[in-house]
Amino acid sequence: MPARRPPAAPAAPPAPTQSASTVPAPSVPHTFALVSARLQAQYLPGGPAPRTGRPETLLSGLIRTILGQQNTRAAADRQWAALRERYPRWEAALLDGPDGLEGTLKAAGGGLHRSKARHIHALLQALDDTGPLSLEGLRDQADAAARARLEALPGVGRHTASLTLLFDLRRAAMPVEGNLDRLARRLEWVPDGWTAARVVRWFDAVTPPTWAARASLHVAGVRHGREICTARHPRCDICVLSDLCPSAAILGPTRPGPTLAGPSLAGLASPGPASGRA
Numbered sequence: 001m002p003a004r005r006p007p008a009a010p011a012a013p014p015a016p017t018q019s020a021s022t023v024p025a026p027s028v029p030h031t032f033a034l035v036s037a038r039l040q041a042q043y044l045p046g047g048p049a050p051r052t053g054r055p056e057t058l059l060s061g062l063i064r065t066i067l068g069q070q071n072t073r074a075a076a077d078r079q080w081a082a083l084r085e086r087y088p089r090w091e092a093a094l095l096d097g098p099d100g101l102e103g104t105l106k107a108a109g110g111g112l113h114r115s116k117a118r119h120i121h122a123l124l125q126a127l128d129d130t131g132p133l134s135l136e137g138l139r140d141q142a143d144a145a146a147r148a149r150l151e152a153l154p155g156v157g158r159h160t161a162s163l164t165l166l167f168d169l170r171r172a173a174m175p176v177e178g179n180l181d182r183l184a185r186r187l188e189w190v191p192d193g194w195t196a197a198r199v200v201r202w203f204d205a206v207t208p209p210t211w212a213a214r215a216s217l218h219v220a221g222v223r224h225g226r227e228i229c230t231a232r233h234p235r236c237d238i239c240v241l242s243d244l245c246p247s248a249a250i251l252g253p254t255r256p257g258p259t260l261a262g263p264s265l266a267g268l269a270s271p272g273p274a275s276g277r278a
């Protein structure tokens with residue numbers, strides 16, 4: 001959605017990097033820390049915590065992540081349960097082949113069962129070609145090496161690798177999907193003309209390189225995009241960022257001002273003249 005005015009001098013895009021620890025100090029938008037704090041206060045008041053219920057092994061975690069992409073949580077949970085019931089060991093899934101995997105996923109319901117079955121089987125095949133069906137060796141690898149190993153696997157792109165690094169390996173990766181991308185554009189942190197890949201690199205450069213900061217911004221940002229800053233009908237009238245967001249004036253109703261902010265957010269209000277938070 002177009003912004004109200006051309007973005008005001010966004011931070012210069014940093015060069016792509018392999019690891020947050022090697023990123024030079026970038027120019028961070030003046031609202032970045034406040035936005036991050038408000039999102040965390042709103043959606044993760046206790047701070048980010050490791051996801052519960054994650055599979056025990058990294059390979060299982062990666063397959064669970066693949067099932068969750070472009071899928072509902074409920075459908076991915078059903079497909080995951082069906083896979084685990086039919087294939088207690090991934091060697092059995094490899095032997096069953098892509099058609100067997102597809103049948104199992106299809107019976108469990110949910111979309112993209114054909115492409116996910118082929119994706120998962122190709123992944124298992126690639127691991128089998130080079131050693132055991134395991135990714136546990138990643139635990140001993142540095143962030144850049146672990147990312148490179150993941151992204152070398154069939155069908156595993158930067159986003160999937162970032163999710164595995166963040167949630168299964170507790171590394172300071174920064175997964176950026178559509179909700180965070182949209183938020184950055186609406187806050188005029190980045191120009192509308194940037195590609196999604198450039199926005200991903202930008203987030204990687206400006207977000208503090210700690211697991212907590214990145215897990216918090218990812219989880220809270222996704223929830224904010226799903227619940228408030230939606231693609232079609234953003235709820236600027238109840239958004240905790242409305243006084244910081246240049247897009248609120250054109251996307252929101254005539255009476256802006258967050259109502260979701262609780263007492264815990266009182267100290268996070270911007271001192272600027274546009275501050276209209278309760």
Ligand code: SF4
Pocket residue numbers: 183186187228229230234235236239240241242243245246247248251252
């Ligand atoms: S004020 Fe509106 S456009 Fe801006 S972040 Fe909130 S919901 Fe999104």
